[in-house]
Amino acid sequence: MQLTDFVNTLGADLKKRYGEKVHKLTLHGDFSCPNRDGTLGKGGCTFCNVAAFADENQATQSIKNQLMLRAEEVSHKAKKYLAYFQAYTSTYSEIAQLSSLYEQATANNNIVGICIGTRPDCVSDEVLNLLSNYLLRGYEVWLELGLQSANDKTLKRINRGHGFAQYQSVCLKARARGIKVCTHLILGLPHETQSDYQETLKQVIETGVDGLKLHPLHVVRGAIMEKSWQAGRLTTLSLEEYSQAAVDLIRRTPSDVVFHRISATAKIEQLLSPLWCEKRWPVQNRMGKLMQQFGGQGSAL
Structure with missing residues (x-):
């Protein structure tokens, strides 16, 4: 049983289009976030501690060196890559600086595209025009937007600093330029239920989207949510x-x-909770069995 039997995965999609495996290489552009530096707020989103998934020391290295190291790690798996600016808000800088970083990332001939992780309120028309230039040059371009939920009450509760309307606006502008949008959603946010998840998905699909990332809520050390979890107010x-x-x-x-x-x-x-999030295969295997029983992507439409 393969995940691709039930789900349209990025890996399978890339392999089909490029004729070989294409791997994402994570990069740290040493960006900040307006929800941390005081522009919108301090402390960030209540669930966030970038150190839980990214190597903060990576930011001390040049983009060229980061790419070289990441490519060496996966050279036995793939020879073509997407450069993925993952940590913090990877459009939160001056255009000249963004252009410099993106140019460094695409300087390697084995890079076929870029993925830019960011927030809906940090994607100006200038940023979209810059990304459009990479499309014109033949690169794959993904704009990865952290939405988490379409419920504005939830977004306020987790201190996102933006609403769903801002997500809709930038999503429509990006896709009108041919830029692919991948939307990040979190399941398990405080006070949300399955009906909330379904409503978020419905609104995201109605707006138009090219890709999705699903995440379980993690409670990690250093995040604002840690205190609520420690006090038993959050499960x-x-x-x-x-x-x-x-x-x-x-x-x-x-x-x-x-x-x-x-x-x-x-x-x-x-990681503090849930501890099953340490490993990826148990949950993927369970999801595979459920889809084998009830149907895969699109079967409930």
Whole structure:
């Protein structure tokens, strides 16, 4: 049983289009975030501690060296790559600086595209025009937007600093330029239920989207949520609860939408709950069995 039997995955989509495996190489552009530096707020989103998934020391290295190291790690798997600016808000800088970083990332002939992780409120028309230039040069371009939920009350509760309308606006502008949009959604946010997850998915699909990333809520050390969890005011989803919730959304997703991720992990040194998020295979195996039983992507439409 393969995940690709039930889900339109990014890996399979890239291999089909490029004729070989294409691997994402994570980069740290030493960006900040307006929700941390005081522009919008301090402390960031209540669930966030970048150290739980990214190597902060990586930011001290040049983009060229980061790419070289990441490519060496996966050279036995792939020879073509997407340069993925993952940490913090990778459009949160002056255009000249962004252009310099993106140019460094695409200087290697083995790079076929770029993925830019960011927030909906940090994507100006200038940024979109810059990314459009890479499309014109033949690169794959993905704009990865951290939305998490379409519920404005939830977004306020987790201190996102933006609403769903801002996401819709930038998503429509990006896709009108031919830039692919991958939207990040979190399942298990405080006070949300399966109906909230379904409503978020419905609104995202109605707006138009090319890719999705599903994440279980993690409680990690150093995040604002840690205090609520320690005090017993916050619970996280069990492996079974998450698997069922995520599969339900996958089954409601049109088959042409590409899943970049159906779950997520965190470093065990930072992870407090749920501990099953340390490893990726148990939850993926469980989700695979559920889809084998009830149907895969698009089967509930």
